[in-house]
Amino acid sequence: MSVPHKVGSVKSKQVSSFVMQDEEEGLDTAEGEEWMQGKTLVKPPDQLDLTEAELNEEITRVLKASNPNAPQNVVRYSFKEGCYKPIVFVDQMAIHFELEGNLVHKDSDEGRRLMAKQAEVDDGGGDERPDNVAIKAGKREQKLTNQFNFNERASQTLNNAPRDISCQTEPPPRANFSATANQWEIYDFYVEELQRREKSKEKHEGQFLNKEEDKSKKKMIQAETQNDDISQLAKVVKIIERMVNQNIFDDVAQDFMYFEDASDEFRGEKGTLLPLWTFQYDKAKSLSVTALCWNHKYNDLFAVGLGSHEFTQQGGGMLLFYTLKNPSYPEFIFNTASGVMCLDIHEHLSYLVAVGLYDGCVAVYNLKKKTDQPIYNSRASSGKHTSAVMQVKWQKDDLDSNHNFISVSADGRVVSWTLVKHELVFTDIIKLPVIDTIPDDLNDVIPTVGTSLDFHKQKDYSFLVGTEHGKIHKGSKYYSSKFLEKYDAHFMNVTRVRWNPFHPDVFISCGWDWMVKIWDQTMKSPVFTFELKTSVTDVAWAPYSSTVFAAVTTDGKVHVFDLNINKYEALCQQKVVSKKTKLFNIEFNPVHPIIIVGDDRGHVTSLKLSPNLRKKPKEKKGQDLPKGPEVEIAKMEQLLSSLR
């Protein structure tokens, strides 16, 4: 309507009638025509009066999005810069009309809630009251959560079992002390103390003078302490040496102590000898063993005399002491000028050793002394034997309580030596009788060589002497002119004669004529005779039984007999050394079931007797066998009586 165009040319006709009336108003012709169509133009009183030219002026109006009422120069204080700053972007929105609606989306929370409420309200309005309540309750029950829908899971970690541990420390050590505190005690003690102080003052004054002496004494003491250190070390070293030896020879030591040959049960009467340690010394290689003796006090200690049996091969000699605890090295070593032929250890004073030498000397060694020299030597004294000493035996102390021993030697004399202070005093006991074949005028020159000597265990005045000619003479210390008895024992040299340790009448002898003979001293002929195929060099009784004895021969065999078990044969004949070695000595250990044998190489071999060789008589049931020497004597007596 507002578009000015010449629409109404037709209109203009109509309008023209009107226009004539509005020309004065300055309106658009169209507008004016429209205005003029129906109404008569009424002019309000406050309308602007404009000229026609002004009315026809076209005014352009532009529509903008900006809000004309919005402020354009809003200023805000900026605290950061401390001044007013104009805000650039001003809100251009002008709200013309606002109306809050009350529509809620049916799927939203509120919508659902409202719908539920609506349903309730509708239902509640329509039903009776009890039904209402029931339904309400049912709904409530449904709403309650079900107990059985719960899933409970539980687990328990592994707890270690509790354990009680308690401990008690050692309380500090306590001691008791008691005393009395009285006035007089106190006074006495003070007086004593004063006296002591006075004495020490005097000493101090005296000591100032002796300062120099003290210094020298101090030096001495220091040297001694040094020695002590070394000697203390020696003791420790010795123990270690023994331990090492024990470890090395552990199996031997075990055998020695515990081994019992079980196969003896199957062997009937026979027994065996189990070789244990072998004792040898480097420097004694060229010498042969000539004497053996066990120590009575220390059952593992034994003495070995080394020398030579051959006349032509005489050199030095040695006296060695070995202990079973140390088989590698001797405990004591003594060098002698000539070969040792015999030795004996004193029964009670086991540090005294009497030694008989090839050159006729006798010597006594004291093991307690550290020196290498004998404490007594018959070198210097007169009366020494002119020929080799074949056997020495200690005797009981004489009336003046001097030690003494008796020796027999190849010069035919039996001499008693007494240790008086620093020398040996000799007493001739008896001279061996000359044999018949020597003419009378040579009696003094050619002696009867005595080769063996033994004293009776109980009646120690009675003794036996064996000679080179095979005779055994029984003598007594109280008879110096004559022998009591003479036994034609052997055809050749009697190498050993020994009394039985239990039976008072029995002795054994052995000789180079291959025989071992057992005698009853009352009878002229032997009770038992054994032939052992080679020269018998030594024979010994067992200390535990009166019927057991062992012999060694030059073919290196040891023969063990038990007359109680077998009267004719040896229970054991065992070669114990290598070929061509001769055995010269045998000794039983007084306590342990072992024997030692010495050979011509200077070695000593120890052997353990198997159980068969150590049999004691069987106990009859219900009878208490009396133990002790009486049993042994009775055993022997039985044997003897059967043969008489």
Add this chain to the structure above:
Amino acid sequence: MAETGDGKKEDADYKRLQSFPLIRHTDMPEEMRVETMELCVTACEKFASNNESAAKMIKESMDKKFGSSWHVVIGEGFGFEVSHEVRNLLYMFFGGSLAVCVWKCS
């Protein structure tokens, strides 16, 4: 008169000569012994008339220094028999007539 004079002199001498602290028996180590002796002498001199206080002082000091628990007896005439921890006993005389016995036993 001379005699009484001498007697008095002797008494004075005796007091002078025999007042020093004298250890009768101990098995304490050296350091401990010296310290304890000093302490006893101090205590006895401080509480010359009151044995109980002296003993109290000694006992408390010993407890602090060497650990519990110590026992102390001071007196002029008594006999005793005690069990003590080894190396923790001191028995000494002091002042000519006072005997002090200190031992530890918990």
